[in-house]
Amino acid sequence: MRLAGRTALVTGASSGIGAATADALAAAGVKLVLLGTDGGRLDAVADRTGGTPLVADLGTESGLRAGCEAAAETDLLVCSAGRGYAGEFAAMPAERVAELATLNLVAPMRMARAALPAMLARGGGHLVFLSSIATVGVRDEAVYAATKAGLRAFAASLRYEIGAGRVGVTTVFPGAVNTPFFDRRGRAYDRGFPRQLEPSAVARALLAAVRRDRPEVFVPRWLTVPARLAGGVPELFHRMAARFG
């Protein structure tokens, strides 16, 4: 997709990867709608990108409807809004299970459902989903990993259905990224390795993938190796992951 002159809706645009993606898209000449729940931080991103803020809570039906209405009018939909949870599954509050499933998985599917018919009618468009390397399975993050794996399966299935050359579908799998994500989930990032990337690196890879219509992109690229290992020899991978973290 050529980006200049297009419109994009970015969810999670008030922070982290979504905000960095909004910056990169604005620099590429894209007109933006910026969705989040924090009006103040959305306004700050809107000021520097020229985008239009849309305050909507995708965890609620009314917020999701507002997001879907905006999605139906855009050339590019970037679903970055998401939350994590770290802790033993047996002690995870049931409402947090539902919250993660709604925000991380149901909301992107509903918004894609709203955006796709109009994109097909216009003869083009692109859907981008922020998944995670957590799709390989991560201790203490069972529900988060499941929502991100669900997003991968959804996007891969959709690509078959749409076929090449009409509407593009890209799934982005970041590793650890330096954003408020970890503080918000209630457990800071405490690993020495891999080192955290800056969100601008994810945004750069995302834009390159949209321009080239790439189905899946891992950031950093070497994360493709553990992801392939987990898919090809899962028993070995999980033994190694259990031993080395």
Ligand SMILES: NC(=O)c1ccc[n+]([C@@H]2O[C@H](COP(=O)([O-])OP(=O)(O)OC[C@H]3O[C@@H](n4cnc5c(N)ncnc54)[C@H](OP(=O)(O)O)[C@@H]3O)[C@@H](O)[C@H]2O)c1
């Ligand atoms: N950081 C990482 O290491 C990492 C790694 C892999 C994948 N990811 C994924 O990348 C995406 C972006 O994460 P990030 O690191 O940029 O996190 P972040 O800085 O915490 O940003 C999360 C964004 O989601 C929005 N959001 C949260 N709840 C919402 C709701 N109910 N309705 C609407 N918007 C909501 C937030 O908006 P408000 O603050 O305005 O509510 C914020 O803009 C997420 O899907 C995450 O799972 C992150």
